[in-house]
Amino acid sequence: MTPLIRITGLTKTLKGQDEPRTILAGVDLTLHAGESIAILGRSGSGKSTLLSLIGLFDRADSGQYLLGDNDITRIPERRAAALRSEEFGFVFQRFFLLKHLSAVQNVSMALVNGQGWLPRRKRRAKAMEALERVGIAHLAKHKPQRLSGGEQQRVAIARALVREPRILLADEPTGALDTETGNLVVEALRSATDRGCGLILVTHDHDHASKMGRVLQLTNGVFDATPERVVV
Amino acid sequence: MRLSGRLRSSLIIGGQGIRARKMRTFLSMLSLFLGVLAVVTVQAGSVIAQRAMLSDVEITRGKDGTLQMYLPSNPQSVPVAIDVIKGRGDAVGVTRGKAVIGEPGVKPLNEGGGRVDDGGGYARAVNVTCDAGGCRPVEDEDAGAPQGQAIELGMNALTGDIRQFRPFRLQSGEWLDFSSAPSLSPRIVLNKYAAEGFAKHRIPAEMRVSGAVANATPRIIGVVDDGGWGPAAYVRSDELLNWMPVDSLSDQRYGTMELMLAPTATDLQQTLRTRLVAAGANADEIHAETINSLKEMQSQLSLMRWIFLGMAAMVLLIGVAGILNVGLATVGERIEEFALRRAVGTPRLLLAGIVLAETLLTGLLTAAAAIGFGIAGLKAVSSVLGSREPFLQNVDFPWQAGVAGIIAGLVAGVLGGLIPAIRAARIPIATVMRA
Ligand SMILES: Nc1ncnc2c1ncn2[C@@H]1O[C@H](COP(=O)(O)OP(=O)(O)OP(=O)(O)O)[C@@H](O)[C@H]1O
Ligand SMILES: [Mg+2]
Numbered sequence: 001m002t003p004l005i006r007i008t009g010l011t012k013t014l015k016g017q018d019e020p021r022t023i024l025a026g027v028d029l030t031l032h033a034g035e036s037i038a039i040l041g042r043s044g045s046g047k048s049t050l051l052s053l054i055g056l057f058d059r060a061d062s063g064q065y066l067l068g069d070n071d072i073t074r075i076p077e078r079r080a081a082a083l084r085s086e087e088f089g090f091v092f093q094r095f096f097l098l099k100h101l102s103a104v105q106n107v108s109m110a111l112v113n114g115q116g117w118l119p120r121r122k123r124r125a126k127a128m129e130a131l132e133r134v135g136i137a138h139l140a141k142h143k144p145q146r147l148s149g150g151e152q153q154r155v156a157i158a159r160a161l162v163r164e165p166r167i168l169l170a171d172e173p174t175g176a177l178d179t180e181t182g183n184l185v186v187e188a189l190r191s192a193t194d195r196g197c198g199l200i201l202v203t204h205d206h207d208h209a210s211k212m213g214r215v216l217q218l219t220n221g222v223f224d225a226t227p228e229r230v231v232v
Numbered sequence: 233m234r235l236s237g238r239l240r241s242s243l244i245i246g247g248q249g250i251r252a253r254k255m256r257t258f259l260s261m262l263s264l265f266l267g268v269l270a271v272v273t274v275q276a277g278s279v280i281a282q283r284a285m286l287s288d289v290e291i292t293r294g295k296d297g298t299l300q301m302y303l304p305s306n307p308q309s310v311p312v313a314i315d316v317i318k319g320r321g322d323a324v325g326v327t328r329g330k331a332v333i334g335e336p337g338v339k340p341l342n343e344g345g346g347r348v349d350d351g352g353g354y355a356r357a358v359n360v361t362c363d364a365g366g367c368r369p370v371e372d373e374d375a376g377a378p379q380g381q382a383i384e385l386g387m388n389a390l391t392g393d394i395r396q397f398r399p400f401r402l403q404s405g406e407w408l409d410f411s412s413a414p415s416l417s418p419r420i421v422l423n424k425y426a427a428e429g430f431a432k433h434r435i436p437a438e439m440r441v442s443g444a445v446a447n448a449t450p451r452i453i454g455v456v457d458d459g460g461w462g463p464a465a466y467v468r469s470d471e472l473l474n475w476m477p478v479d480s481l482s483d484q485r486y487g488t489m490e491l492m493l494a495p496t497a498t499d500l501q502q503t504l505r506t507r508l509v510a511a512g513a514n515a516d517e518i519h520a521e522t523i524n525s526l527k528e529m530q531s532q533l534s535l536m537r538w539i540f541l542g543m544a545a546m547v548l549l550i551g552v553a554g555i556l557n558v559g560l561a562t563v564g565e566r567i568e569e570f571a572l573r574r575a576v577g578t579p580r581l582l583l584a585g586i587v588l589a590e591t592l593l594t595g596l597l598t599a600a601a602a603i604g605f606g607i608a609g610l611k612a613v614s615s616v617l618g619s620r621e622p623f624l625q626n627v628d629f630p631w632q633a634g635v636a637g638i639i640a641g642l643v644a645g646v647l648g649g650l651i652p653a654i655r656a657a658r659i660p661i662a663t664v665m666r667a
Pocket of ligand 1: 014015016023041042043044045046047048049050
């Protein structure tokens with residue numbers, strides 16, 4: 001079966017204060033449907049930078065990026081926006097809920113992005129279903145300031161899931177949460193792979209990493225030659 | 233489908249944005265309000281002033297497009313003209329003469345035809361008549377007569393309803409009826425200066441008309457405002473002709489006949505020329521002119537209007553600076569929202585469009601408020617000052633001012649929203665990972 005993602009030799013150099021710094025120096029990565037990968041690495045090692053290339057927030061300097069059978073290494077922004085909408089779901093360390101919207105509106109906001117159109121009732125139904133999947137449908141009407149950190153992050157996960165993406169990208173989603181709540185959030189993310197979604201989780205927490213199918217260590221701009229294999 | 237999805241998405245996002253920042257939207261509107269109001273006021277003022285001036289000019293000169301012809305001083309020209317325009321609703325002939333109403337055989341109170349209370353009006357001019365044999369003074373009918381209760385006024389004899397060209401404002405009574413058979417006692421409509429004279433002095437009803445064979449008993453049936461400066465009266469020329477021979481209408485003292493023709497009556501003009509020349513008139517002496525007051529006035533008014541509009545634009549610009557300031561601050565606050573929206577797939581052009589649309593909407597709402605304020609203000613001014621200034625009575629709000637307000641609102645929205653929109657589109661998505 002064709003993997004969801006095949007990345008080879010990806011590099012990225014960012015302009016530092018004085019001289020340019022090579023953050024990624026030839027990253028290889030393959031992600032299959034239903035697979036989950038944890039990425040570990042020191043702070044500043046380039047984990048977020050890699051995720052922003054995978055999620056098409058930014059483009060690589062060189063290397064190749066195949067999404068299914070399509071080479072999307074250098075697609076224009078207009079198509080990248082469409083792919084972000086159709087193929088990817090994102091979860092960030094901070095939850096980025098819009099504080100003037102309720103939980104369910106924060107979820108359905110991902111459906112109001114100028115890519116296709118669903119009537120209001122369908123949007124609501126889909127958003128409620130996504131909230132149910134992360135176990136907080138009863139909080140649908142609450143505004144973010146009335147939700148705990150863990151609840152807010154689960155609203156953010158529901159927002160990432162509502163378009164049923166094939167690839168879920170999470171950048172330190174438990175960074176702002178206590179261990180127990182963090183476990184809940186990681187479980188919510190991992191359960192998405194049961195439906196065939198691919199998951200890439202950037203984390204500093206080895207416990208959470210150990211719940212993923214594979215763990216990769218980013219050092220000096222490349223993945224370590226001997227990746228840790230973890231048995232679930 | 234694709235486009236409508238974008239449009240609907242942007243409406244929802246924009247609506248959410250405005251609702252989440254009602255106070256800020258209100259403050260933006262406030263900063264813009266004065267500027268838009270200034271534009272609306274200047275535009276409304278200039279249109280109303282133009283309307284008022286035009287309606288005065290229409291009364292004294294004639295409506296725009298009316299063809300004015302002056303007949304040559306040929307003895308045959310008036311009877312010929314009367315014959316040609318007989319039965320034509322689209323042409324009216326006017327002859328101007330002198331009449332004295334009041335005691336017979338006296339000098340009128342206002343000898344010379346000035347306003348009655350201005351102490352007799354103008355110094356009496358010596359009437360002169362000229363022909364091939366030279367010029368000599370015309371005999372003065374009132375010479376040596378004692379001063380008495382009589383008023384001299386300009387007598388305008390009309391072959392048809394002149395109000396289609398010069399819309400006199402009826403002040404009391406009624407206007408001349410041209411459809412009925414001519415009456416033996418001439419019906420007369422006075423202008424307001426003549427009516428004032430009759431109201432202040434006890435004047436018996438006998439009328440002397442220059443050139444008439446007998447004195448007539450006039451029936452005064454109405455008073456109009458004709459825009460004139462001295463006492464005048466209007467009468468049907470066929471009723472007047474019951475007292476005087478038709479060729480006396482070409483008398484030097486009357487001047488020649490003035491014809492007013494509707495813009496469509498080109499055939500009539502042609503016929504008239506042919507017939508007049510056939511009757512011995514000199515073609516060069518037939519003067520014709522189309523009234524075009526609006527254009528003349530517009531060039532006078534437009535300079536003033538541009539000066540005022542320029543000042544209004546400055547006020548508007550200050551409002552734009554306000555809306556721009558608020559817009560930039562808002563984008564700064566919404567950086568994370570916009571980065572997130574881009575992360576979930578919203579195209580950057582759509583985000584720019586939404587920011588622009590939000591300020592455009594603010595501009596339009598402001599325009600609506602300013603136009604509403606302008607309409608209410610005009611009503612108030614009209615009801616307070618309308619009794620003193622006739623041109624402020626029942627004034628309609630000019631649609632041009634509404635259009636100007638909407639344009640001002642849109643322009644301000646574009647000027648104030650464009651830079652924030654560009655900034656919004658440039659926000660990098662990776663912002664959401666670095667916070
Ligand atoms: N826009 C940028 N311009 C220049 N350098 C940048 C930019 N963004 C990030 N960097 C640098 O790139 C390096 C990698 O950053 P990145 O955020 O990918 O690290 P990370 O592995 O996610 O770290 P953390 O675990 O702290 O989140 C850092 O040294 C950072 O200073
Ligand atoms: Mg990071």
